[in-house]
Amino acid sequence: MKFHIVTIFPDFFRGPFEHGVIQKAREAGLIEIQVHDLRTWTYDRHRTVDDRPFGGGEGMLLKAAPIFEAVEALRPKRSEGVKVILLSAQGKKFDQAKAREFSQLEELLLICGRYEGVDERVAEHLAEEELSIGDYVLSGGELAAAVVVDAVARLKAGVLGNENSIVDESFSEEGLLDWPHYTRPAEFRGWKVPEVLIGGNHEEIRKWRRSAAREKTQRQRPDLLEGLRK
Secondary structure, eight states: OEEEEEESOGGGGGTTTSSHHHHHHHHTTSOEEEEEEGGGGOOSTTOOOEEOOTTOOSSOEEOHHHHHHHHHHHOSSOOTTEEEEEEEEEEEEOOHHHHHHHTTOSEEEEEEOBTTOBOHHHHHHTOSEEEESSSSOOSBSHHHHHHHHHHHHTTSTTTSSOGGGGTSSTTOTTOOOOOOOOOSOSEETTEEOOGGGGSOOHHHHHHHHHHHHHHHHHHHOHHHHHHHHO
16 A cells, blocks of 8 residues: 655654554555655745735645645546545544545545645545544644554554454444453552453453453543444
């Protein structure tokens, strides 16, 4: 799978994609990540990508023209296997279901917003979707792009050493949070691991994990259980 990222800060991504499973997946040829400098598609001597908003207001907006030219150069033709996503605080919330959907694509092109936002014509006429990673405002879409790439890439076959890791985890197909995990020692500062986990009865362990996952979801994210009841 190939990821394209359009940004005015290409050097930002040297860190996030040069560690852990993402770096190993790139080295193994399982994924490809190409970071593109938006200023490549500017033609004035200042390489201008932003301008003041019509109607007044604070801040600057990313201009439509360089973004359209960048995307059209990177994806000359629209196809079902490729999606263009605008990352912004106004977008629909990115979640695990969307990550699974994106993992089936051949290519994913991510546009990183900046400043006060992006000319609305990008969202209306260029991007297939406008997405946010949470109900808060970031300085730009670069952090969000890194999150999306990581969440999607780890779902590709071969990226994780244990394929079952993506089955039994939070926000899996069942929609629950992951169950609590423990490791050695069995007792630490007086706190003991639940007896069922060291008893060796796999059926009882399975039942405990299911119950514990539901209890933790109820405590931490009751909204997820509400969604399951609908």
